[in-house]
Amino acid sequence: MISLALTLVTALAAVLCFAAQSERTLRWGRGLSALSFAAVLVSSIYLLVLIFHNRFDIAYVANYSTVELPAIYKFSAFWAGQQGSFLLWLLIHGMAGLYLAVKRDLSGAGMAIYMALQALLTVFVLAKSPFVPNENVVENGMGLNPLLQxxxxxxxxxxxxxxxxxxxxxxxxxxxxxxxxxxxxxxxxxxxxxxxxxxxxxxxxxxxxxxxxxxxxxxxxxxxxxxxxxxxxxxxxxxxxxxxxxxxxxxxxxxxxxxxxxxxxxxxxxxxxxxxxxxxxxxxxxxxxxxxxxxxxxxxxxxxxxxxxxxxxxxxxxxxxxxxxxxxxxxxxxxxxxxxxxxxxxxxxxxxxxxxxxxxxxxxxxxxxxxxxxxxxxxxxxxxxxxxxxxxxxxxxxxxxxxLADGKKLVVFGVFGVACGFAAGVRQVMPLLLAAAALMAVGATVRAFRKHGIGRGGMVAHIGLGISLLAMVLAGSGSQSYSQEMNVGEGYEVFGHQIVFKGQEFSADGKEKYYVYAVDGREVRALTKLHDNGTDAAREPAIDKGVGGDVYLAPTPAKDNGRLEIILKQGRMDMDDDFAYRYDQSTILKQEDGKLLVQAEVSITDGDRVEHTEVSMVATADGGTSQPVEIFGGQKRLRLTGVTQSQKQIRLEILPSLETEANQPILTSVSVKPCIWLLWLGSMLVCGGTLLALRR
Incomplete structure (x- = not known):
């Protein structure tokens, strides 16, 4: 907070010095601009240190980082919340201000305005500071949203x-x-x-x-x-x-x-x-x-x-x-x-x-x-x-x-644009006109460049714009979607593509699972990131990329996935369709890091045999984690998800076997995106051409 206050004070002082317009005050203003940037740089480095040292006594660190978070995402935790993103904005603004002060290309009046804007950005950071202490003592943070990882x-x-x-x-x-x-x-x-x-x-x-x-x-x-x-x-x-x-x-x-x-x-x-x-x-x-x-x-x-x-x-x-x-x-x-x-x-x-x-x-x-x-x-x-x-x-x-050039020949480009849209399945008039106009703009750009009517950077950027808008027509208006429940091992003909659902696979650490498909013989995987309790945290589709476009597969897990949650009272029995369960006793052990290890003994019977197993859970102030335990040779799995303070009741989650879960049918949304790669190419050309235009 001290360095942020210094950032604000030096920015305001720089405004006064630059506004005075004398040679001496301009020199002071440049020095104060450098000092203001140095102060915000110190604040930014300090926030990174807090994140990498797992300082969960700071609310921002507790909200957006965890001990287990990979290093790349600890960096991105810096700007994951609005407090950190304001600080990032201020840091970049200050860096540009330092460059302007050193190069002396911007006048004193301009630097005064720029440093005034820097002071206003500093007010944002002070009003929503990432250095506020955490009200609650926690051993681990909430972590970055899985979608942002x-x-x-x-x-x-x-x-x-x-x-x-x-x-x-x-x-x-x-x-x-x-x-x-x-x-x-x-x-x-x-x-x-x-x-x-x-x-x-x-x-x-x-x-x-x-x-x-x-x-x-x-x-x-x-x-x-x-x-x-x-x-x-x-x-x-x-x-x-x-x-x-x-x-x-x-x-x-x-x-x-x-x-x-x-x-x-x-x-x-x-x-x-x-x-x-x-x-x-x-x-x-x-x-x-x-x-x-x-x-x-x-x-x-x-x-x-x-x-x-x-x-x-x-x-x-x-x-x-x-x-x-x-x-x-x-x-x-x-x-x-x-x-x-x-x-x-x-x-x-x-x-x-x-x-x-x-x-x-x-x-x-x-x-x-x-x-x-x-x-x-x-x-x-x-x-x-x-x-x-x-x-x-x-x-x-x-x-x-x-x-510079006659535009009559560009009609050919327009006709080709309509043909591309029609081939992609577009039948609406407005999108077809957009496709035609996009390729006509591309043709005009090339002709203008040949006649020295536009620079190289402008040519690349305008071609990128035309390609991007054409791709939006093809992949947007030309897209088709269909939902189908797919059984493992069966093939389905969807929009001219042969699709086979090959089942689910689970990672060894239990943090990810994959829905595996084959599209025209090529294997693609849809990723689902899992919470520590095994529930879905974030999903990513499976995409089969091709020159003609993408086949886009988005699985939706069935609501009835064979999982069941029961509450067991000590010494009492409860049943599902296959087994009866009795909670015998539990112990709670305090670990060195402040976490609690809960171990519960459960007896299971199928009517003929009785099996005893132990399920466990690591509990913290803000939740708990547990791993499933197989019973009766893997026919089902048990996970301990809760225990009362008196230890008189436990909550169990009953999961189907890995084989059963992996072979469950899945509802899949299948979409085709004709030539969507042109959109990514066009976007890169727009940005690259804009930067290339800097050389002119």
Whole structure:
């Protein structure tokens, strides 16, 4: 907490020094920026030390880590909760601030604004600190959500927060230019580089989150229009507006006003999305949101401050900004880029309205959310129009009537796009038009590159965009799903694929089980992570990948899985269909680590023979763990799951034999995703092309 307080104090002091604008105070400001980053770095290292040393006397460590957690996920526990994620955001912001201070590329006014934003982020961390002591003494933590124990989710949040943090830099350039009257050519190139970097990282984070959802969640999709997903998408769209309008402003300085607007809204929407996801408003509408808490009001106030301050400064300085025409005529690239930006504004506004619906409806009555069809119906026509505008824009140069290439040949690309969609089983008109427009944009991009009308990075990114949208049509509208209960060893013909369920397999440590399938002779496995008591913790589907697309298998365990739970009183007998059980006695031993070892003796009879067995459980203050014990040669298994304080009663779970459980039929949802690999390829091209554009 001391280092966090030092971070805040030094950030505020740096603001004053940079605002003074003298050579000496600027030097002090750079030193204070470095000191502020050093302080937040100390806080971050200290939190990692607490996590790796299993300091469960700290509430955050107890909530998101355990003794047994692998090292990679102990690292990701750093940002698993909102306290740690705020600290991560602050750390990245401080690192970028240190770079800016050393490079001296940003003016004193810009650094003052940037360090003011750093102070506001520090307020978030202080308001929701990860260093609060734990009220309860525990021997082990609750651990990371099993769904988050995945390599993709270990890298997804840091990449998202790099994008969030770096969007503050173009805002600082923009506001500093308004304050000082700096000429466009002096700050636009630097702002463009930072915006492209932020845009690439934010896009990569969104892509990784979509791939994780597809690979892990088992619902068969990569995008659910979840409000939390949208809270990252909207700033990404607005940052895209910033990048493209900035290019026009380098040629037509009258567009500078639009650049300032996009810079303010891009960062303000980052804060707004943070408010939605962390205030608890979306608790009933999103699987990603955090529980409600007092931090929401703090974020809302900061968001309002940034937005109001930025717009007020822009209004005050508007009359001093360059005036003139935004474009020379309708047949120019300037007009097409600005029209495309306008379409992206409409798209962002619609998604913003949809994701804000729980908040808006809560203000007037019962909170409600829009369904996914709302987003599809409203954004698909805009996406088609945007692709057509991109196609027309790429075939033109900047200036009046500068035609780079004829667009008639692109009709072939459009026809091929419709053919691809039709071959994938798409019959709806709008998705087919989207597929056609996507490939026409790809063709226009290639032609523009050959005519030197677009750089290499822009070419790669625009091709990636077209491929991604084509893949969304093929794998989304072209997807087919069917549910079938499958028996072990039997083959099923589903969508032209031969699928055989080969049964279940259990790992040696009892922490995982696999549903094994063969798809056209190739073995694939669906993973289920298990809690310590043997119940399902998280499921991952089985995916058979191919050039033509994926076969996606999501098993759903039967509700009647042969397991039974009974309560036994000491000396009394209870029965199931096969055996009778009697609880004889138990002992409780205290272990060195403070845990309790409970051992219970149980007698079992089948009517002819009597078998005595001992079941045990390791009990802690926050739960217990136990392993099943086989009885009567493995015909069934017993697990001790509870004991009363008086030791007069125990709770037993009766499980079928491993062989019986492994051969139970399973309900499986089978989906085909035509050419979905194109989506992953296209997403990588968009992000890679954006970074490649930095070289220009």
């Amino acid at each position: 995945d390599p993709w989710m270990a890298v997804h949040p840091p990449i998202i927060f790099i994008g969030y943090a770096l969007l503050a830099v173009p805002l600082a350039y923009s506001m500093a230019a308004l304050l000082t009257g700096q000429k466009a050519q002096a700050w636009l190139p630097s702002a463009r580089r930072w915006a492209l970097t932020a845009w690439a990282f934010l896009g990569a984070g969104i892509f990784i989150g979509g791939y994780w959802a597809y690979k892990v969640l088992g619902w068969g999709g990569f995008w659910g229009w979840d409000p939390v997903e949208n809270s990252s998408l909207v700033p990404w769209l607005v940052a895209g507006i910033f990048v493209h309008v900035l290019r026009v402003a380098q040629i037509r300085q009258a567009a500078i006003t639009m650049v300032h607007l996009a810079g303010v809204f891009a960062y303000a929407l980052v804060l707004y999305g943070t408010f939605l996801t962390r205030s608890g408003i979306l608790g009933d509408f999103s699987v990603h949101s955090f529980a409600g808490n007092s931090i929401g009001m703090t974020i809302a106030v900061v968001n309002a401050l940034v937005l109001i301050a930025g717009l007020t400064l822009l209004m005050v300085k508007a009359k001093h900004l360059p005036q003139g025409e935004y474009y020379p005529g309708y047949n120019s690239r300037e007009f097409m880029v600005l029209l495309g930006a306008l379409l992206m504004v409409f798209m962002s506004a619609i998604i913003f309205l949809g994701m804000s619906m729980p908040l808006l409806t809560q203000l007037i009555g019962n909170p409600a959310a829009v369904d996914t069809d709302f987003y599809v119906r409203t954004t698909m026509p805009l996406a088609i129009a945007l692709l057509l505008v991109i196609t027309c824009g790429l075939l033109r140069g900047y200036g009046q009537d500068k035609i």
